[in-house]
Amino acid sequence: MPELPEVETVRRALERSVRGLTIGGVTLRRGDLRAPFPQGFAATLAGRRIVAVDRRAKYLLFQLDEGKTLVAHLGMSGRFSFHAQGAVPAPALHDHVIFELHGGGESAGALFYNDARRFGLMTLAETASLAEHPLFAKLGPEPFSPDFSVAYLRRALEARAAPVKPTLMDAAVVVGVGNIYASEALFLARIDPAKPARAAAGKAEALHGAIRQVLAAAIESGGSSLRDFVSIGGETGYFQHAFQVYGREGEPCAACASPLFRSVQAGRSTFFCKACQK
DNA sequence: ATAAGCCCCTGCTGGC
DNA sequence: TGCCAGCAGGGGCTTA
Numbered sequence: 001m002p003e004l005p006e007v008e009t010v011r012r013a014l015e016r017s018v019r020g021l022t023i024g025g026v027t028l029r030r031g032d033l034r035a036p037f038p039q040g041f042a043a044t045l046a047g048r049r050i051v052a053v054d055r056r057a058k059y060l061l062f063q064l065d066e067g068k069t070l071v072a073h074l075g076m077s078g079r080f081s082f083h084a085q086g087a088v089p090a091p092a093l094h095d096h097v098i099f100e101l102h103g104g105g106e107s108a109g110a111l112f113y114n115d116a117r118r119f120g121l122m123t124l125a126e127t128a129s130l131a132e133h134p135l136f137a138k139l140g141p142e143p144f145s146p147d148f149s150v151a152y153l154r155r156a157l158e159a160r161a162a163p164v165k166p167t168l169m170d171a172a173v174v175v176g177v178g179n180i181y182a183s184e185a186l187f188l189a190r191i192d193p194a195k196p197a198r199a200a201a202g203k204a205e206a207l208h209g210a211i212r213q214v215l216a217a218a219i220e221s222g223g224s225s226l227r228d229f230v231s232i233g234g235e236t237g238y239f240q241h242a243f244q245v246y247g248r249e250g251e252p253c254a255a256c257a258s259p260l261f262r263s264v265q266a267g268r269s270t271f272f273c274k275a276c277q278k
Numbered sequence: 279a280t281a282a283g284c285c286c287c288t289g290c291t292g293g294c
Numbered sequence: 295t296g297c298c299a300g301c302a303g304g305g306g307c308t309t310a
Contacts, residue, residue, distance in 0.1 A: 003303055034286065034305085058304075076304055077288075094288085117287045119304060162281060171305080180303055246303090266282070269301085 002074045004143070004176030005218035007058045010080060014053040014060065017082040018111055021103035022049045023064075029096050033120045034075060044124055045070065045099070057139050057175035061130070069127045071135065075119025084109040097122065140174045143211055148174055154204035157197040164200040165193035166266040168211070177211060180246045181218065183271045185210040187245045192277045193270045194263070245271040 002010065026042035048064040055061060062070035072078075083089060085108040091098065097113040113120070125133045140156075141147035156173045157164065167173055168182045177185065186193050188210035191200050200207065244254050249262035253273040263270045 006303085073304080075287095076302070115287095116289065117302090117304095119286070121305095160280085166281090169304095178303055267284085268303090 003178035005222045009222035011055045021101040024100035027098040033118045067127050069125045071123050073121040077117040078115040078120035081112045140172050150205045150208045153208045154201050157201040160197035163194050164197045167197040179268050181214050183246050184214045193272050
């Protein structure tokens, strides 16, 4: 159930657990997740060494030797868990992919991918042309990159008539801002989520800072709550992050104590303070 | 071109 | 206690 902070936390855990290991057998326990696994998926991966684990938007990128990248998206319910040799469990319900890994001595084991809802995705891509891949070609900047500047955000907001909240969630504008952090950032910037994006452009600087602040705080929080992700098999893959507005309908606003509201925008829940956010 | 709606799938919760 | 509607943090596709 990841937004960018959890994906980043998973990435860091994978770097520690599987970087440098070589993929042996790959077991597909079904033919598809959100989309079918590509032809030759397991055969292509067999024998490849994991050189690095990177991230673009909410996609995990397992950089492999020989120029290939394993692209993985967790969807809403996807989880990776690493199990050391000798402690590899029998496959359980919704364990869809199992990567056998071998490397230096004790580091061998198996990486499991579990995804109850199967909104996740795995595919293969050429590392050299990753940016042109259909999944990535139209993505906006990473929120912590220099490309995501105040001026850029202001221009993007000015160009849109849609409400500012779904605009923030549009990956063509900026990647990694999901439903929770869109609400959180708008609260922090004191912007009404229903306000047209172009009308919120005047608060671009505050919003830019708020987006970075909520994401950075969540990464820090996720990093600490997931420190033992690898050794305990991924069962703690949730944030214990204190949200200011998300999921707090009816509770008092942390700033003004008036009750928080819930609305629905583009089919998703929005939480906000009517008094603070204009 | 932008924007809204629909859909994929399973699990959990809350109300009756 | 059981049942069922509604909802869930993503995102791509279709429709207007």
